[in-house]
Amino acid sequence: MSVTLTVNGSLLTLEAPPASRLLDVLRERLGLTGTKEGCGEGECGACTILLDGVPVNSCLVALGQCAGREVTTVEGLGDAQHLTPLQEAMVTEGGAQCGICTPGMLLSAEALLREKPAPTDGEIREAIAGNVCRCTGYQRIVNAITEGARRREVRP
Amino acid sequence: MSVAGLPLHPFFTPRDLPETLDLLAGRAARGEKTVLLAGGTDWFVERHVAPPETAGTLPLVVDVSRLDGLGGISLDGHTLDGDEPGGDTLHADTLRIGGAVTYLELRRDARVAARCPLLAAMARDVGALQIQARGTLAGNLASGSPAADGVSALAALDATLLLRSVRGARRVPLAGFYTGYRKSVLAPDELIEAVEIALPPAGAPYVWRKVGTRQAQAISKVALAGVAVVEDGRCTRLGLGMASVAPTVAFLPATRALGLSRPLAGIAPGEIEATVLADVSPIDDIRSTAAYRRHVAVALVTGFCEELKRR
Ligand SMILES: Cc1cc2nc3c(=O)[nH]c(=O)nc-3n(C[C@H](O)[C@H](O)[C@H](O)COP(=O)(O)OP(=O)(O)OC[C@H]3O[C@@H](n4cnc5c(N)ncnc54)[C@H](O)[C@@H]3O)c2cc1C
Ligand code: FES
Ligand code: FES
Numbered sequence: 001m002s003v004t005l006t007v008n009g010s011l012l013t014l015e016a017p018p019a020s021r022l023l024d025v026l027r028e029r030l031g032l033t034g035t036k037e038g039c040g041e042g043e044c045g046a047c048t049i050l051l052d053g054v055p056v057n058s059c060l061v062a063l064g065q066c067a068g069r070e071v072t073t074v075e076g077l078g079d080a081q082h083l084t085p086l087q088e089a090m091v092t093e094g095g096a097q098c099g100i101c102t103p104g105m106l107l108s109a110e111a112l113l114r115e116k117p118a119p120t121d122g123e124i125r126e127a128i129a130g131n132v133c134r135c136t137g138y139q140r141i142v143n144a145i146t147e148g149a150r151r152r153e154v155r156p
Numbered sequence: 157m158s159v160a161g162l163p164l165h166p167f168f169t170p171r172d173l174p175e176t177l178d179l180l181a182g183r184a185a186r187g188e189k190t191v192l193l194a195g196g197t198d199w200f201v202e203r204h205v206a207p208p209e210t211a212g213t214l215p216l217v218v219d220v221s222r223l224d225g226l227g228g229i230s231l232d233g234h235t236l237d238g239d240e241p242g243g244d245t246l247h248a249d250t251l252r253i254g255g256a257v258t259y260l261e262l263r264r265d266a267r268v269a270a271r272c273p274l275l276a277a278m279a280r281d282v283g284a285l286q287i288q289a290r291g292t293l294a295g296n297l298a299s300g301s302p303a304a305d306g307v308s309a310l311a312a313l314d315a316t317l318l319l320r321s322v323r324g325a326r327r328v329p330l331a332g333f334y335t336g337y338r339k340s341v342l343a344p345d346e347l348i349e350a351v352e353i354a355l356p357p358a359g360a361p362y363v364w365r366k367v368g369t370r371q372a373q374a375i376s377k378v379a380l381a382g383v384a385v386v387e388d389g390r391c392t393r394l395g396l397g398m399a400s401v402a403p404t405v406a407f408l409p410a411t412r413a414l415g416l417s418r419p420l421a422g423i424a425p426g427e428i429e430a431t432v433l434a435d436v437s438p439i440d441d442i443r444s445t446a447a448y449r450r451h452v453a454v455a456l457v458t459g460f461c462e463e464l465k466r467r
Contacts, residue, residue: 001167019165019217021200041201043373048286054260057286060200062193064167065219108285129372130284 005066007032008076018064023047025063026073034074034103038132045131048104049073055111055130074103077110085155086110086148095144097135104131109145118149164208167217173225173320176218176347181322184345189215192347194256195290196221197283198299226256226294226349229265249355255294255348259306263288271355274383277364278309284372294348300338300404303375305366307405311397312362312381313353321346337403356385356393361467363460366399367452368443376400377444380456386467390419400443401436401453408435411457420465428461429454
């Protein structure tokens, strides 16, 4: 069975079982390993992607449910040579340590900033409440998102 | 792929509600199992905890997450779109929410915020944003967990479920839906099409309190949903729903009866405590103890009654 969807701007038709988890298809079929698996149960947010612009856990979505929809993974933000202002701020503000939570954090933050270009600390904390980080203690991530929002105003 | 067997599930996306109902009816008649997949936030977790072993007996997964007939929020049969002027000043007092409506849609709907703030508050407290974006009321109802937040709020609102099959539609009051722990009257060929709520007047007092270990992602140790209409110091409507204190979400019938029996000023805290304790039957589990749950149940209901007295 084939499923047609858009991933990071490219329209793709995939021959894959539609009951597969989107997470497995991204990582194993498309090689988009920026999306991580932590818990596989919706708790940790490491697998967060944007589905039509909204953050969801790709471990809880079936490929078949994405037909005709738009998926954005961390690879769809910037690449190593062209980081987005938000990604850049994550680096300079020390928002990433081991990095496992970072792709998911970036997508939750990206969705927030698209909706609220200048979020409060409380709004940031709510937006990343579904993304667990074992390293940073969160404050540096909140700082990074605040800084990312500021830099986006200058260079969207 | 890391979840053994998952991709083996046959998967189908129906065109519309009639096709879904025909499919369900045919499969139910042949004794074949079907999973209606909405947000997947319960189903995928179950699969992860207990992966299927053989392909032979796997149920058909039917995607209902975008099924037209299960979407939409409307007030008194009058469909509301975002910024329709005066939408909430109409004599519209039945709120209808499609089964596949997500928590995120609930918390973003201006009419839900204005006319049913209890539901909006509940939706804001479910899981985290990623769960709210996918999870649905029908999924919450069908899973039937005693800890279900959506079910607790709907219990306080005395919601009615609209169930549909090829045999037709029927309305079941939520109080008559569950028959035991994760058991309900939903037939194998039926689905939950929508929930209907006879709204209290705008501004009616309500409570939503979820007691857990942290705000996001935590399943409640106890949660209380309540809504009331108070006239001259007396409740003329009182709805209560409590999570995690019984095998199903609790309606607290004795406590409701007490609250409606006479003016609030004449109801002593000791009476409230006694009826709440009669209404709940909590257990010890990994999240909390029966004793703590009894204590919190009494405290939450007493707090709400105190607030109502000040009205
Ligand atoms: C990390 C995490 C946090 C969570 N936090 C909370 C929380 O705070 N509070 C809470 O209450 N729950 C919580 N949940 C549980 C879950 O998100 C909810 O129960 C949600 O409402 C389930 O809806 P769904 O659409 O995702 O269901 P699905 O997983 O798609 O389906 C669940 C069941 O419902 C059936 N079903 C779906 N739609 C219909 C229909 N229209 N008619 C008949 N049957 C149907 C399915 O066949 C399946 O058996 C959490 C889950 C996770 C993973
Ligand atoms: S892997 Fe999906 S939420 Fe943890
Ligand atoms: S940086 Fe290691 S988990 Fe967040």
